[in-house]
Amino acid sequence: MKSMKSSFSLALAALMLLLALPLAARAAAQPCACDTIVQLMVMGNYATPMYYADGDEQGRQAMLPMQFLMNERGESRLPITRKWEWEFDAAQDHRENPEYYFVFDYRVDQFENAQRLHEFVEAVCLATGHEKVAMTSTSQANSVMMTYLKEHGYGRARSLMFYNGSFQGTTFMGEALTDFQIGSLADFAEFLACTKRDSEMMAASMNLLTTLPGANRALRLPPANRLAEALAGRVIKHMPYMWTFFPAGYYEQVRDKLLVGPQYDYLRARLDKYHNEVQLHVPELLANAQKAGVKVAVVACYGVSAIPLTAKTDYQNDSLVDVAYSSVGATVAPIGQVLPPGDSPYRSPDGIIDAASCVLPDKTWFVKYKGHWWSDDVFREFQQWFIHSDGHPTVNSNPVYPQFMYVGDGELHALADEPERPPLPDTFVPAMAALLRVLAG
Numbered sequence: 001m002k003s004m005k006s007s008f009s010l011a012l013a014a015l016m017l018l019l020a021l022p023l024a025a026r027a028a029a030q031p032c033a034c035d036t037i038v039q040l041m042v043m044g045n046y047a048t049p050m051y052y053a054d055g056d057e058q059g060r061q062a063m064l065p066m067q068f069l070m071n072e073r074g075e076s077r078l079p080i081t082r083k084w085e086w087e088f089d090a091a092q093d094h095r096e097n098p099e100y101y102f103v104f105d106y107r108v109d110q111f112e113n114a115q116r117l118h119e120f121v122e123a124v125c126l127a128t129g130h131e132k133v134a135m136t137s138t139s140q141a142n143s144v145m146m147t148y149l150k151e152h153g154y155g156r157a158r159s160l161m162f163y164n165g166s167f168q169g170t171t172f173m174g175e176a177l178t179d180f181q182i183g184s185l186a187d188f189a190e191f192l193a194c195t196k197r198d199s200e201m202m203a204a205s206m207n208l209l210t211t212l213p214g215a216n217r218a219l220r221l222p223p224a225n226r227l228a229e230a231l232a233g234r235v236i237k238h239m240p241y242m243w244t245f246f247p248a249g250y251y252e253q254v255r256d257k258l259l260v261g262p263q264y265d266y267l268r269a270r271l272d273k274y275h276n277e278v279q280l281h282v283p284e285l286l287a288n289a290q291k292a293g294v295k296v297a298v299v300a301c302y303g304v305s306a307i308p309l310t311a312k313t314d315y316q317n318d319s320l321v322d323v324a325y326s327s328v329g330a331t332v333a334p335i336g337q338v339l340p341p342g343d344s345p346y347r348s349p350d351g352i353i354d355a356a357s358c359v360l361p362d363k364t365w366f367v368k369y370k371g372h373w374w375s376d377d378v379f380r381e382f383q384q385w386f387i388h389s390d391g392h393p394t395v396n397s398n399p400v401y402p403q404f405m406y407v408g409d410g411e412l413h414a415l416a417d418e419p420e421r422p423p424l425p426d427t428f429v430p431a432m433a434a435l436l437r438v439l440a441g
Contacts (some may be wrong), residue, residue: 032129174250
């Protein structure tokens with residue numbers, strides 16, 4: 001009798017435990033045998049709602065300025081948080097919709113974001129019954145991804161695509177916090193002409209601005225300088241996420257300039273942890289992904305000048321991130337110049353880039369005339385080819401997607417096939433020049 005009671009108790013306990021399991025976990029008891037590749041997009045979105053954690057199940061949405069109020073420890077001054085519940089339905093049929101999106105918290109440190117990403121990945125795997133996912137990270141999400149890989153390894157990654165990664169920082173942010181200054185009219189004209197390159201009229205108009213009297217003098221806008229100082233002193237320095245933008249060559253200088261006093265000891269320790277354990281080891285983490293058998297692609301955009309808010313603007317980038325950083329090691333000529341002659345098989349047709357110095361030269365693609373932000377219209381076909389390709393594709397695997405490409409008419413093309421731009425009508429340039437001079441007084 002005692003044995004029967006014991007068996008009944010064990011069975012009852014097992015039943016209660018089963019009922020307590022989430023539906024997604026029970027659904028994952030049988031691994032899915034379908035050939036669908038589950039995909040995860042890791043990205044940042046400043047428009048993602050934040051809420052007051054006041055016990056209200058729905059929560060009150062926090063206005064944007066309130067989200068920036070952080071204390072000396074790098075924590076929110078108000079009880080504001082991101083809603084971390086998974087942004088998918090556990091009952092979703094991944095065979096019809098295999099894409100999931102993780103949006104990180106742009107305020108907190110990347111170790112916290114990496115832990116949330118780990119939980120998200122595990123939940124996706126449970127819900128779908130798949131052991132691995134194809135991960136794509138964009139912009140600053142790459143620092144979250146690198147921290148995730150450092151903390152949790154490569155076991156869940158079927159493939160990794162890093163797009164315009166700022167995981168090694170950006171010269172723009174380093175310079176802005178050490179030598180902020182408003183550029184000249186000519187600098188802004190060059191930036192806009194390059195950014196709006198697909199518009200011949202815009203490019204020509206902006207280029208003509210450089211001919212105006214005083215175009216090369218730095219603009220004097222004291223309010224802008226005061227705003228930059230206020231942002232650095234009251235917002236940026238208290239947000240751990242923002243510190244991942246500072247390259248190794250700037251990090252300690254900016255840290256020692258802004259974080260003075262024992263009240264910042266805790267924050268400094270958190271920032272140093274990311275800098276010393278992740279940022280300085282990005283090349284190693286990337287190489288280890290390939291050694292672990294993960295399919296890897298690095299995508300770096302260039303051909304766009306830097307935002308002219310610092311003295312240094314002559315480096316190739318996507319308007320925010322240096323291509324030397326996003327490619328993890330490419331040798332790059334300054335804006336308006338080309339590299340010395342050479343016979344490297346990784347040299348770009350325009351002579352601007354040599355990818356031989358990249359950590360993964362055979363797995364690194366470059367796209368000219370594309371700005372920083374991800375665009376499904378431009379990259380989706382390339383992304384899906386990479387994710388679904390057999391084996392470990394390289395820059396030589398598909399002639400449609402060679403190592404060096406450019407964006408034209410919203411599509412990717414081989415850079416070697418880039419046509420010369422047709423000249424503008426003879427009547428347009430003088431007329432526009434005259435109009436600009438009139439507007440300038």
